[in-house]
Amino acid sequence: MDLETVRQLLEAVRAGTTGIEEALTRLKSLPFESFPYATVDTHRALRQGFPEVIFCEGKSPEQVAGIAERLLSGSRRLLATRATPAVYERIRGLAPDAVFHEQARAVTVRRRDDGRREGRVLILTAGTADIPVAEEAAVTADLLGSHVEVLHDVGVAGLHRLLAQTERLRTARVLVAVAGMDGVLPSLVGGLTDRPLIAVPTSVGYGTSLAGLAALLTMLNSCAAGIAVVNIDNGFGAGVLAHRINTLGG
Numbered sequence: 185m186d187l188e189t190v191r192q193l194l195e196a197v198r199a200g201t202t203g204i205e206e207a208l209t210r211l212k213s214l215p216f217e218s219f220p221y222a223t224v225d226t227h228r229a230l231r232q233g234f235p236e237v238i239f240c241e242g243k244s245p246e247q248v249a250g251i252a253e254r255l256l257s258g259s260r261r262l263l264a265t266r267a268t269p270a271v272y273e274r275i276r277g278l279a280p281d282a283v284f285h286e287q288a289r290a291v292t293v294r295r296r297d298d299g300r301r302e303g304r305v306l307i308l309t310a311g312t313a314d315i316p317v318a319e320e321a322a323v324t325a326d327l328l329g330s331h332v333e334v335l336h337d338v339g340v341a342g343l344h345r346l347l348a349q350t351e352r353l354r355t356a357r358v359l360v361a362v363a364g365m366d367g368v369l370p371s372l373v374g375g376l377t378d379r380p381l382i383a384v385p386t387s388v389g390y391g392t393s394l395a396g397l398a399a400l401l402t403m404l405n406s407c408a409a410g411i412a413v414v415n416i417d418n419g420f421g422a423g424v425l426a427h428r429i430n431t432l433g434g
Contacts, residue, residue: 221247224254234328237420238264240271249274262293263327265320265420288319288419292327301331303430306356308346308373310339310363313388317419318362321384324423330430340368346376353377358426362419364388367399374408380429383413384422 196202215225221243229235235255240248248264248271256262256279264271265288272284272291279293305325309318315336326332333356338346346369353359354377362384363369370383383406385399392398396416403413414421 219250222251224251229259235259239266240264241266245270245274249278253278260295264291267291285323287316288323290320290323302329303331303357305330305332305358305426305430306352307360308335308338310369312337314362314364314386317384317386317417320419321360321423324420325427328427330427340372350376358430360422360426362386364399365393367402370403370411371406371408374411381411382422382425383411384419385416387417
């Protein structure tokens with residue numbers, strides 16, 4: 185239940201179309217609602233401006249659908265990450281307007297979208313193989329309300345590709361650099377601009393990349409200033425942080 189829903193409920197009580205007891209019953213579920221398999225944080229939209237996000241890994245499609253149904257009863261937006269086509273089909277059964285973002289492995293529902301977006305978040309990938317993580321970040325930041333642009337395959341192995349985009353780097357409000365392998369892209373980008381930069385290591389790479397650990401350590405040890413690092417493959421976390429920085433003072 186989001187803030188607008190609460191306001192509508194109070195207006196209904198004032199208008200006499202909803203009884204006080206019914207309103208109290210609905211408000212009781214405001215902090216959270218428990219299921220046999222989940223405790224849904226129905227209060228999160230009031231605290232953070234966006235409803236709880238469903239992390240689908242480890243959950244059955246039926247469980248995801250049950251959580252989604254409860255969240256959609258009080259919100260116009262929904263985000264389910266690490267989703268499969270089976271999860272999407274179950275959510276679409278509840279919300280025909282649901283959209284499956286195949287590369288991002290995410291399902292979104294966005295109702296009454298006015299099309300307005302704030303600032304500019306620029307997401308860069310070192311290589312094409314990093315696109316799924318970058319797309320998760322892009323879908324997340326866009327759904328939250330940021331204007332998002334993406335720039336793919338500008339890794340350091342072809343330095344001229346990135347240098348040709350210097351003006352775009354300098355005019356973005358927030359940058360997100362997604363890289364696997366050696367994970368050097370954020371250090372290079374951080375040396376070219378004064379924009380806030382979020383580094384996202386990916387699990388892309390051969391054996392000694394250690395499923396993204398090598399890229400993570402490179403980013404944590406970067407000599408460039410102003411870089412924040414999220415966990416391996418955590419495009420969602422990068423998208424949320426990018427949006428929050430993007431909208432500060434906006």
